[in-house]
Amino acid sequence: MPTSIPKEELMAPGHTACHGCGATLAMRYVLKAMGQKTVVSVPASCWAVIPGAMPFRTLDVPMVYTPFAATGASISGLREGLDIQGKTDYNVVGFAGDGGTADIGLQGLSGAMERGHNVFYIMYDNEGYMNTGVQRSGSTPYGAKTTTTPVGKERDFKKENKKIVADMMIAQNVPYVATATIAYPEDLIRKIDHAKAVHGPKFIQILAPCPTGWYYPPEKTIEISRLAVQSRMFPLYEFIQGKFYLNKSFKPVDVSEYVKAQDRFKHLNDDEIDNLRKYVDERWNQLLEWEKIYSEQKE
Amino acid sequence: MKSVTEFKTIMTGNDAVAYGAKLARVKFISAYPITPQTTIVEKLASMIANDELDAKYVEVESEHSALAAVFASELTGVRSYTATSSHGLLYMHEMLHWVSGQRLPIVMSVVNRAIGPPWNIWADQSDTINQRDTGWMQVYSESNQEAMDTIIMGYKIAENSEVMLPLMSMEDAFILSHTSEPVTLRDQDLINEYLPDLDLKFRIDIGNPMGYGSYDTPDGTFMELKKDMVDSMKKAVRVIKDETEKFNQMFDTNYGGLVERYRMDDADYALIAMGTVASTARFVVDKLREKGLNIGLIRIRYFRPFPYDDILEDLKNIKAAGVIDRSVSFGYAGATYSEIVSALYGKINIPVSSFIVGIGGRDVRIEDIEKIADTVRNESSGVYWINVKKVI
Structure with missing residues (x-):
């Protein structure tokens, strides 16, 4: 039974994002699912700029801007401050990029999740420091060219695999962990609804394709987002209070289809694409294994 | 009531x-x-x-x-x-x-x-x-x-x-x-x-x-x-x-505003200190007063906002002042010293010295403050490190 997308719009038209920005759609869907009683905290990121310069602001909810590493702690303080005043029905949402989550904000995220505050941490993952001009982050996948992993005479594209923060959150036994992406908005909204039912910390990693940094035409954002799931470069899963569900209902495609749709991978030769293919297979098998382990544990 | x-x-x-x-x-x-x-x-x-x-x-x-x-x-x-x-x-x-x-x-x-x-x-x-x-x-x-x-x-x-x-x-x-x-x-x-x-x-x-x-x-x-x-x-x-x-x-307390003054009314010389060093300095002021030296103490309570106006008022009849800092600005003198000198500039022209004391918890002794007072009385100006061992 499909979930319908709420009609309520908490993002006004008019913002400064790039054409085809995946992060903008991610915020729009997240707020639709959260509703008006929501406070959003954003660190240094594209989303610190997208709402526009003061006094303009594209969102119809209070927005707290914080330094880069402060998302986890700021949502902790917001939650406790609101609870002290009996405002327990407000949703407190941290909305941070992959740099602000996988790299500089990882300690703050882990601390906030460990302390058990009743908060949402949304990581919008565009796989690099896009706001500062497409530098490599811990969340950038193997093979990608960025401005700090350039391909010139030397082929210095990123040689390391993506650091997957959602997996780390499962290892930390966070009560609700999920991955999602904008090509599947109903899945995304359903996951936020599931998260809302959990009292405690919630972590959702949303793949948010970035035409500017992934070097593809802006009209392809949804297509790329869907290919990421179909190629299993970005598997969708849900971890609810110890139970793990892997989404397998998609038409699989080869990794090369995903890779060839984006110029950030343009330089990769067949062997290198094969490295990605092997990585994707290994990770998929690992996730299948997790599904087994976690379901056995619960029975 | x-x-x-x-x-x-x-x-x-x-x-x-x-x-x-x-x-x-x-x-x-x-x-x-x-x-x-x-x-x-x-x-x-x-x-x-x-x-x-x-x-x-x-x-x-x-x-x-x-x-x-x-x-x-x-x-x-x-x-x-x-x-x-x-x-x-x-x-x-x-x-x-x-x-x-x-x-x-x-x-x-x-x-x-x-x-x-x-x-x-x-x-x-x-x-x-x-x-x-x-x-x-x-x-x-x-x-x-x-x-x-x-x-x-x-x-x-x-x-x-x-x-x-x-x-x-x-x-x-x-x-x-x-x-x-x-x-x-x-x-x-x-x-x-x-x-x-x-x-x-x-x-x-x-x-x-x-x-x-x-x-x-x-x-x-x-x-x-x-x-x-x-x-x-x-x-x-x-x-x-x-x-x-x-x-x-x-x-029923008696806190100064931004500064606290001790025996400054008729003082010729002033020590300026911040924090607990001021307690030792107050003791030394009493001791030197007994010996006939007209010396007083200004204790800085607020470093920000800095009491520029108070300092100008307090130092207008002073012959020389010594500023005691329990901190150091590498490449210059004590931080309070530089604020005081900047407060006085163009308005009051007296010798002011910077004394660096108690860094890393080094004890600030009565004799250290006496030495500082002695230097101030000689109306010299400079930057002095107090109670430093000659090891390096």
């Missing part, structure tokens, strides 16, 4: 500070442990555990997060508090600017401790002097009583609508933080009368959604907002004097 239930007891500076936070009715506390701050937050946690204080205590995973959490809770409209020291304060540096720039009247206790390397946990004011330009008011206490009362006065001053700037309240490591002294615990009803509940005008409100700290452009109001912080820091001078006087009247 209300019955007043003050009572005198004996406690360490850190316990006194924790009672100050309790009396100020803080609702949210977040901190990360660092010696010698720990006993402040342990005391507060224990008060909460024993239903003596109605507040939420959250121990976070770093000082950066402690101030980020306190920043966010204060923004919801809840009076919030944290405490730190030394490296912890340095780790907060980015958030210090964020709190003052957001105009949040948070009060924080700092136990002044040296900065490594080498590791050193003892008294040294370099940690807070390093934060001079962060837009926080800075108060340095000389006694446990003052450390307690300053937390209460601190919230009153910081939350004044003319000010709306955060305040850090200092104790010298161990000399105050871990040393017991007689302290009068204030009457809660009287404190409630002095310090009303926080009413943050721009707190987070779903009915009136706003952006807090969004970006601004060169042609926007960024420059004006920064100038307003300077203007508010200047307005704070009057507010500090008024609120300190109100406190003095209500609680």
Whole structure:
């Protein structure tokens, strides 16, 4: 039974994002699912700029801007401050990029999740420091060219695999962990609804394709987002209070289809694409294994 | 006439500070442990555990997060508090600017401790002097009583609508933080009368959604907002004097405003000090007075806003002054010295010397201050390190 997308719009038209920005759609869907009683905290990121310069602001909810590493702690303080005043029905949402989550904000995220505050941490993952001009982050996948992993005479594209923060959150036994992406908005909204039912910390990693940094035409954002799931470069899963569900209902495609749709991978030769293919297979098998382990544990 | 239930007891500076936070009715506390701050937050946690204080205590995973959490809770409209020291304060540096720039009247206790390397946990004011330009008011206490009362006065001053700037309240490591002294615990009803509940005008409100700290452009109001912080820091001078006087009247205390003067009325020479070094200096002033030297002491309470006008008034009939700093600015002299010299420039032309003492907790002895007084009496000017071994 499909979930319908709420009609309520908490993002006004008019913002400064790039054409085809995946992060903008991610915020729009997240707020639709959260509703008006929501406070959003954003660190240094594209989303610190997208709402526009003061006094303009594209969102119809209070927005707290914080330094880069402060998302986890700021949502902790917001939650406790609101609870002290009996405002327990407000949703407190941290909305941070992959740099602000996988790299500089990882300690703050882990601390906030460990302390058990009743908060949402949304990581919008565009796989690099896009706001500062497409530098490599811990969340950038193997093979990608960025401005700090350039391909010139030397082929210095990123040689390391993506650091997957959602997996780390499962290892930390966070009560609700999920991955999602904008090509599947109903899945995304359903996951936020599931998260809302959990009292405690919630972590959702949303793949948010970035035409500017992934070097593809802006009209392809949804297509790329869907290919990421179909190629299993970005598997969708849900971890609810110890139970793990892997989404397998998609038409699989080869990794090369995903890779060839984006110029950030343009330089990769067949062997290198094969490295990605092997990585994707290994990770998929690992996730299948997790599904087994976690379901056995619960029975 | 209300019955007043003050009572005198004996406690360490850190316990006194924790009672100050309790009396100020803080609702949210977040901190990360660092010696010698720990006993402040342990005391507060224990008060909460024993239903003596109605507040939420959250121990976070770093000082950066402690101030980020306190920043966010204060923004919801809840009076919030944290405490730190030394490296912890340095780790907060980015958030210090964020709190003052957001105009949040948070009060924080700092136990002044040296900065490594080498590791050193003892008294040294370099940690807070390093934060001079962060837009926080800075108060340095000389006694446990003052450390307690300053937390209460601190919230009153910081939350004044003319000010709306955060305040850090200092104790010298161990000399105050871990040393017991007689302290009068204030009457809660009287404190409630002095310090009303926080009413943050721009707190987070779903009915009136706003952006807090969004970006601004060169042609926007960024420059004006920064100038307003300077203007508010200047307005704070009057507010500090008024609120300190109100406190003095209500609680029968005798705190100076931004400075405290000792035997300055007929003085020819002046010592200027901040924190607990002033206690030793006061003793030496008495001793030298007995020997016929007309010397007095100015104790700086507020380093920010700096008491430029007070200093000009106090030094107008002085022949020479010596400024004692328990901190160092690498490449120059003591930080207080440079402020004093800048206050006097073009107005009062007297010899002023800089004395660096007690770095890394090195004891500041009576004979050290006597040596300083001797140098001042000779009307010399220069930068002197006191009680330094000749090993390097």
